[in-house]
Amino acid sequence: MAGRRHPKGPWTRRRSRVGILTEGLVLACMVLAVTVILRPGTDAAHAEAEPARIEDAAEMRADRLEGVARVIDGDTLDVGEVRVRLHGIDAFERSQMCDGPRGPWACGAAATRALKDRAEGRRVICEVLDTDRYGRKVSRCERDGVDVAEALVAEGLALAYRRYSRDYIDEELAAEARGAGAWNGSFDRPEQWRRRS
Numbered sequence: 001m002a003g004r005r006h007p008k009g010p011w012t013r014r015r016s017r018v019g020i021l022t023e024g025l026v027l028a029c030m031v032l033a034v035t036v037i038l039r040p041g042t043d044a045a046h047a048e049a050e051p052a053r054i055e056d057a058a059e060m061r062a063d064r065l066e067g068v069a070r071v072i073d074g075d076t077l078d079v080g081e082v083r084v085r086l087h088g089i090d091a092f093e094r095s096q097m098c099d100g101p102r103g104p105w106a107c108g109a110a111a112t113r114a115l116k117d118r119a120e121g122r123r124v125i126c127e128v129l130d131t132d133r134y135g136r137k138v139s140r141c142e143r144d145g146v147d148v149a150e151a152l153v154a155e156g157l158a159l160a161y162r163r164y165s166r167d168y169i170d171e172e173l174a175a176e177a178r179g180a181g182a183w184n185g186s187f188d189r190p191e192q193w194r195r196r197s
Helices: 010-038 042-059 107-119 148-154 169-178 190-196
Strands: 064-073 076-079 082-086 089-091 098-100 103-105 123-131 137-143 158-160
Touching: 064 082, 064 107, 064 137, 076 123, 082 148, 089 107, 089 148, 089 190, 107 137, 107 148, 137 148, 148 158, 148 169, 158 169
Parallel strands: 082 137
Antiparallel strands: 064 076, 064 123, 076 082, 089 158, 098 103, 123 137
């Protein structure tokens, strides 16, 4: 009995081929499973990209902007790709001159420089209040918790824009009393200067 061989019939051969095919199929499934686990497919790529989209949406909501600032002039900046006009102030225009005790000085350039010192290349958070006729987002913007528009008015480099807001009148009156910035001499209000230019 020990030396007896099983006869090879057609069923035995089929079973061997079926067994080989089954083993091959199982092996292929295992390789596929390992490949999917080790190399993420498109679903994983979408899953990783989704949080970034949510984060972007949080930074550009309808009522809030957050991003790195690029200063245009004393009361205008870009936050990311969005043009922002600072709410409640009217800064001296870029090429505007004011009169001081020592003669004319570039109060508009000083206003632009002061906003650059505060915001250029830095992360700002802006509360969007309106959109003006030029498509700019009229916003109250802060850097490290400091209202940048309020600081410009306090330095005498911007005025409270009373036609649109009464928010910075106290800061303007305090700057005038101290003789800060343009209040140390005489000047045209920025809107008067724009009308003449």
